[in-house]
Amino acid sequence: MMPSQQDGRELVVVNEEQIRHAIVRGDAEAMEWVMDQYAGLLWKVAHSILYQASTEEIEECVADTFFTFWQNPD
Numbered sequence: 001m002m003p004s005q006q007d008g009r010e011l012v013v014v015n016e017e018q019i020r021h022a023i024v025r026g027d028a029e030a031m032e033w034v035m036d037q038y039a040g041l042l043w044k045v046a047h048s049i050l051y052q053a054s055t056e057e058i059e060e061c062v063a064d065t066f067f068t069f070w071q072n073p074d
Contacts, residue, residue: 019033020073023069023070031066035066039062043059043062046062046065
């Protein structure tokens with residue numbers, strides 16, 4: 001589901017490319033949306049690769065991935 005913004009009666013829907021551009025501009029709300037949308041999937045992928053790692057290590061891997069994306073979204 002793509003993010004939307006309620007402006008009075010107008011509903012504005014944005015796509016993932018617009019979200020990426022917002023992150024490039026430093027929009028923390030856009031990054032929060034990305035984290036909400038992809039944290040679960042990223043955690044599952046990290047867990048499948050690092051299956052012997054602790055929960056804390058997997059969470060750190062996910063956090064590091066999002067931090068890297070926030071710092072270098074291009």
